[in-house]
Amino acid sequence: MLDRYINLLKAGQIIAFPTETVYGLGADAWNLSAIQKVFDAKNRPADNPLIVHISSREMLHQFTDEIPEGAEKLMTAFWPGPLTLIFKKKPDVLDIVTAGLDTVAVRWPGHPLSQDIIARVGPLVAPSANSSGKPSPTKPEHIKEDFGEHFPIVEAGETQIGLESTVLDVSVSPFRLYRPGSIGQNQIENIIEKAIEVDEKNDGEKSPRSPGTKYSHYSPDARVQWLTEGTPLHSENLLYLLHQRIPEEPADNIIFFDHDYEEMAHQLYDRFRQADQNDYQTIFIEPLSPALQKKEPLAEALYNRISKAID
Numbered sequence: 001m002l003d004r005y006i007n008l009l010k011a012g013q014i015i016a017f018p019t020e021t022v023y024g025l026g027a028d029a030w031n032l033s034a035i036q037k038v039f040d041a042k043n044r045p046a047d048n049p050l051i052v053h054i055s056s057r058e059m060l061h062q063f064t065d066e067i068p069e070g071a072e073k074l075m076t077a078f079w080p081g082p083l084t085l086i087f088k089k090k091p092d093v094l095d096i097v098t099a100g101l102d103t104v105a106v107r108w109p110g111h112p113l114s115q116d117i118i119a120r121v122g123p124l125v126a127p128s129a130n131s132s133g134k135p136s137p138t139k140p141e142h143i144k145e146d147f148g149e150h151f152p153i154v155e156a157g158e159t160q161i162g163l164e165s166t167v168l169d170v171s172v173s174p175f176r177l178y179r180p181g182s183i184g185q186n187q188i189e190n191i192i193e194k195a196i197e198v199d200e201k202n203d204g205e206k207s208p209r210s211p212g213t214k215y216s217h218y219s220p221d222a223r224v225q226w227l228t229e230g231t232p233l234h235s236e237n238l239l240y241l242l243h244q245r246i247p248e249e250p251a252d253n254i255i256f257f258d259h260d261y262e263e264m265a266h267q268l269y270d271r272f273r274q275a276d277q278n279d280y281q282t283i284f285i286e287p288l289s290p291a292l293q294k295k296e297p298l299a300e301a302l303y304n305r306i307s308k309a310i311d
C-alpha cells in the first residue's frame, strides 16, 4: 500500500504523510532538488529551516555527532514522539535543510506509517503539509485544500495530537525551548534534572536562532480574538471556542471543550479551517491563564498557537 509513495520519494518527489502531531510534507533529506520542491509547494521562505525525521539512532548520526547527555535522556524518554531536538550539525548536512544555520532539527515521529516510510526511504525533511500562512493540516482534506485533490497523500484519518511538536535546542546550555508542544517544560526539566530557558512568549522575535517562529504560521482568514470575560455569546457569524465557561444554551457556533485540552488541541486547526469555510467573521477563544498553562502543557501550546493567529 505504501509502495507508490516510497517510489515517489525515492524518485525525488514530495508526498504528504501522517505523524502523531500533524501531517508532514516529506522529501528525501539528502536530495537538494526534492527539498526545493517542498519550499516551492508551500511557498516557504528560504530562511526557515526544516525538521529532519528519522526512524533509528543510526539515522541521527548522519546529521550530528554532538549529543549532550541531557539530550540522550530526552531521546530515551520521549522518542519516538512529539519532541524535536536541535543539535550541532555535521558539515555535510545540506544548507537548504538548515537554512544555513550550524544546527539541525531532528525528530523521530511516533506514527507507525511515518516510521515505515522513513525506514524504507531514509531520513525525510518534513514541514507541516500546509501552504505557508495556513494552519497545519490534521486531516487529509486540509492538504487537498492547499495542494489540490490529486496531491499524493498517505491518508490515515485525523492526526492524534493536532499541534506541532515541541522544539528544544540542545546545542546551547542551558537548553532552550523555541516552540511549546504536548511535551511541556516541566516534563523536560524532570527528565534532565536541570532548568531550561523558554523563549519569551515563544514568539521567536527575540530568538533569531529559530527563524521559523517569527512567521505567523497559524492564521485562518477569520480574525481570532481572545474572548473578554463576561461578554455575552451571540451572533451567528461568530465562532466561540470555550474550555471552562459553560454556555447557557447549546449552539452550532459555540464549541465547549469542558477542560479537555487534548480535545481542544486535536480540533483547533480544523476549527480554524471550518471557520473560513463557514464564513465566520471572528473566532473568539476563551483565554488560557498562565496558571492553567503551568498545569497543562497543551494549554501552553494552545496559547502559543492562538497568540500567533491573533498577531
Ligand code: TXA
Residues within 6 Å of the ligand: 019, 021, 022, 023, 024, 025, 048, 049, 050, 051, 084, 086, 098, 101, 103, 104, 105, 107, 109, 126, 127, 128, 129, 163, 164, 165, 167, 178, 179, 209, 210, 211, 212, 213
Ligand atoms: O510536529 C511537527 O514538528 C511537524 C510534523 C510534520 O513533524 N513539523 C513541523 O515542521 O511543524 P515546520 O517546518 O512546520 O516547523 C519547524 C520549526 C520551525 O519553526 C523552524 O524554524 C524550526 O522548527 N527549526 C527547524 N530547524 C531549526 C534550527 N536548526 N534551529 C532553530 N529552529 C529550527
Ligand code: MG
Residues within 6 Å of the ligand: 127, 128, 136, 217
Ligand atoms: Mg509549519
